[in-house]
Amino acid sequence: VFSPKDKTIKLWKITERDKRPEGYNLKDEEGKLKDLSTVTSLQVPVLKPMDLMVEVTPRRIFANGHTYHVNSISVNSDCETYMSADDLRINLWHLAITDRSFNIVDIKPANMEDLTEVITASEFHPHHCNLFVYSSSKGSLRLCDMRASALCDKHSKLYEEPEDPSNRSFFSEIISSVSDVKFSHSGRYMLTRDYLTVKVWDLNMETKPVETYQVHDYLRSKLCSLYENDCIFDKFECAWNGSDSVIMTGAYNNFFRMFDRNTKRDVTLEASRESSKPRAILKPRRVCVGGKRRKDDISVDSLDFTKKILHTAWHPTENIIAIAATNNLYIFQDKVNSEMH
Amino acid sequence: DTMFVRGLKRKCFDGEEDIEGTLAGIKAIPSYNLQRQSLLDMSLVKLQLCHMLVEPNLCRSVLIANTVRQIQEEMTQDGTWQMINTQSTGQASLDRLVSTDILCRSSREQAEGKHVSGYSTFNKDFEGNQAQDSSETMSTTSSLQAPRNLQSNAWEMENPQENKGNFQKSLDQIFETLENKSPNSVEDLFSEVDNSYYDFDTMLTGMMSNTKMGHCDGLETFPSPTTTASNSNCKSDLNELDHIVEILVES
Numbered sequence: 001v002f003s004p005k006d007k008t009i010k011l012w013k014i015t016e017r018d019k020r021p022e023g024y025n026l027k028d029e030e031g032k033l034k035d036l037s038t039v040t041s042l043q044v045p046v047l048k049p050m051d052l053m054v055e056v057t058p059r060r061i062f063a064n065g066h067t068y069h070v071n072s073i074s075v076n077s078d079c080e081t082y083m084s085a086d087d088l089r090i091n092l093w094h095l096a097i098t099d100r101s102f103n104i105v106d107i108k109p110a111n112m113e114d115l116t117e118v119i120t121a122s123e124f125h126p127h128h129c130n131l132f133v134y135s136s137s138k139g140s141l142r143l144c145d146m147r148a149s150a151l152c153d154k155h156s157k158l159y160e161e162p163e164d165p166s167n168r169s170f171f172s173e174i175i176s177s178v179s180d181v182k183f184s185h186s187g188r189y190m191l192t193r194d195y196l197t198v199k200v201w202d203l204n205m206e207t208k209p210v211e212t213y214q215v216h217d218y219l220r221s222k223l224c225s226l227y228e229n230d231c232i233f234d235k236f237e238c239a240w241n242g243s244d245s246v247i248m249t250g251a252y253n254n255f256f257r258m259f260d261r262n263t264k265r266d267v268t269l270e271a272s273r274e275s276s277k278p279r280a281i282l283k284p285r286r287v288c289v290g291g292k293r294r295k296d297d298i299s300v301d302s303l304d305f306t307k308k309i310l311h312t313a314w315h316p317t318e319n320i321i322a323i324a325a326t327n328n329l330y331i332f333q334d335k336v337n338s339e340m341h
Numbered sequence: 342d343t344m345f346v347r348g349l350k351r352k353c354f355d356g357e358e359d360i361e362g363t364l365a366g367i368k369a370i371p372s373y374n375l376q377r378q379s380l381l382d383m384s385l386v387k388l389q390l391c392h393m394l395v396e397p398n399l400c401r402s403v404l405i406a407n408t409v410r411q412i413q414e415e416m417t418q419d420g421t422w423q424m425i426n427t428q429s430t431g432q433a434s435l436d437r438l439v440s441t442d443i444l445c446r447s448s449r450e451q452a453e454g455k456h457v458s459g460y461s462t463f464n465k466d467f468e469g470n471q472a473q474d475s476s477e478t479m480s481t482t483s484s485l486q487a488p489r490n491l492q493s494n495a496w497e498m499e500n501p502q503e504n505k506g507n508f509q510k511s512l513d514q515i516f517e518t519l520e521n522k523s524p525n526s527v528e529d530l531f532s533e534v535d536n537s538y539y540d541f542d543t544m545l546t547g548m549m550s551n552t553k554m555g556h557c558d559g560l561e562t563f564p565s566p567t568t569t570a571s572n573s574n575c576k577s578d579l580n581e582l583d584h585i586v587e588i589l590v591e592s
Contacts, residue, residue: 115403118403230401233404
C-alpha cells in the first residue's frame with residue numbers, strides 16, 4: 001500500500017495476524033524474563049489462535065522526489081516500477097530503489113508567471129507498461145508513451161472536449177478540471193471525473209468522450225456559492241466495477257452515485273449510519289430540484305456540503321465497494337439476487 | 342472589508358447567466374457588473390490568503406488566478422477595466438493583467454521586497470506592510486468561512502504545519518538548484534542517504550542531517566538576488582529545523 005504524505009511516498013506492508021505463539025522458555029506470558037532457576041524442562045512454543053490483528057509496517061520510504069504535493073501514485077503492470085505525480089512533475093521509481101527516481105514529465109514553465117495549468121492525476125495503462133495517462137486542471141488528458149523519449153513532454157495523444165458555448169461561465173474552467181482518471185480493466189477506455197460529471201473516453205477517440213454522466217447537475221446554478229466556500233475545488237475519485245459495466249463516484253451529503261453503462265440506469269445511495277444498519281439493503285435516494293417533491297427526497301438547499309465522499313473504490317473482481325465518508329469507512333456488497341445496488 | 346462579513350448571510354449571486362434578462366424585475370438583483378466585480382474581489386481575497394499559507398495548494402491557486410484573468414480580460418474588452426484603473430491610478434490598463442507569479446511567492450518572499458505586479462484594488466495592500474495586513478485578513482477569513490466548519494478546521498490545521506513549511510521551503514530551494522546541476526551532484530547528495538528506513542527516528546535524523554548539508558550547499562550556488570536575506574535565514578532555518586525535529590520526534 002502506498003501513502004503519499006504530501007511529498008514523501010511510503011510503501012507499507014499490511015499483515016494480518018490471528019495466531020500467536022505461547023509457551024516460550026525464557027519469557028513468561030507477559031514477556032518478562034523468567035528466573036532461569038525455575039526452568040526445569042524445555043518446551044516447544046505452540047501457536048494459539050487470537051483476535052485478528054492487522055499490522056502495518058513501513059517497508060520503503062521514497063523521499064525527496066517531489067517539490068510539490070503528490071496527487072497520485074500508480075503501480076505499473078510490470079510490478080517493478082511505479083510513478084508518482086505532483087502538480088508539475090511525474091517521476092518514475094523502481095520499487096526496490098528508494099534514493100533515486102527518473103523524471104518523465106515536467107510541465108513547469110521556465111517562468112512561473114506563465115503557469116496556467118497543473119497536473120491533477122495520473123495512471124499507468126493496465127496492460128501496456130510503457131503507456132500512461134495524466135490529466136490536467138484544464139480538463140485535458142494526455143496519453144504518453146515512455147518508449148518515445150526519456151522525457152515524455154510530448155504526448156502521444158491529447159484528449160480534450162471542446163467547451164460548450166451555451167454553458168460558459170467564469171467557472172467553466174474550474175469545473176472542467178479533472179480530479180481523477182482511471183483506466184478500465186480492459187484497457188480500452190478511461191474514466192474521468194470533473195466537478196459535475198463523469199466521462200468515459202475511448203482511447204482511440206481524442207475529440208470527445210464517448211459517454212457523459214451527470215453526477216449532480218443541480219449544482220450548476222450554485223457554482224458561485226460553491227466557489228465562495230471552496231467546495232468547487234473538491235476532488236472526487238471515480239471507479240470502474242470489475243467488468244467495466246458500472247461506474248461509481250462520490251458526491252455531497254454522503255451520497256454516492258453509480259451508473260450502469262449498458263442499461264443507462266443510475267442510482268444515488270447514501271453512506272451514513274443513520275440511513276443504514278449493517279446487512280440492510282441501501283435505499284435509493286433522490287435530490288429534488290423543484291417540481292414534485294416525493295417523500296424522502298432531499299432538496300438541493302438542504303444538502304450538507306461538509307459530508308463529501310471523495311474516495312471510493314471497487315473491488316477488482318467482486319461486487320464489493322469501499323466508501324470513505326468523513327471519518328468512517330463503509331464496505332458494501334451486493335445482494336446475490338437483486339439488480340444493481 | 343465589511344463586504345465579506347455581510348456576504349455570509351446573503352446568498353451569493355448564482356444563475357448569473359439569467360440576470361440580464363430578469364433585471365427589470367421584482368426584487369433588486371445586483372447588476373452583472375456588480376456581480377462580476379464581487380467575484381473578482383472574492384477571488385483576489387482568496388489569492389491573497391494563499392500567500393498566508395507557507396504551502397499553498399498550487400492547483401487551487403492556479404484555477405483562481407485563471408478566473409481572475411478571465412474577469413479582467415472581459416472587463417478590459419468592456420472598457421470597464423480602463424474606467425476603474427483611471428480612477429485609482431490614472432494609468433492606462435491593458436497590461437495590468439494578473440501575473441501568475443503571485444502564485445509561487447510565499448509571504449516571506451513578499452516581505453523581502455519582491456514586488457508583485459498586478460491588480461488595482463489590491464496593489465496598495467500588497468505593497469504595504471504584509472505583516473500588518475495579515476492579521477486583518479485573518480479575521481476576514483474566519484468570518485467569511487465561519488458557516489463552513491470544515492474550512493476553519495483546515496485553517497487551524499495549517500498552523501502547526503507552518504514550521505514544517507519552512508523546512509519544506511528549504512527543501513524546495515535545494516531542488517530548484519538541483520534541477521540545474523549535473524546528475525553527478527544529485528547522486529552525491531543522495532548517496533549520503535541512509536537506506537535503513539525501517540525506524541522512524543533514524544529516518545527523521547537522516548533527513549535532517551541531509552537537509553543541513555544540502556541547505557548550505559544550496560545557498561552557495563543558489564542564484565538568489567537577495568543573498569543577504571538568504572544567509573541570515575540559513576541560521577534561523579537551522580534553528581527551526583532543530584525545533585521541527587523536536588516536534589516531529591515528540592509526535
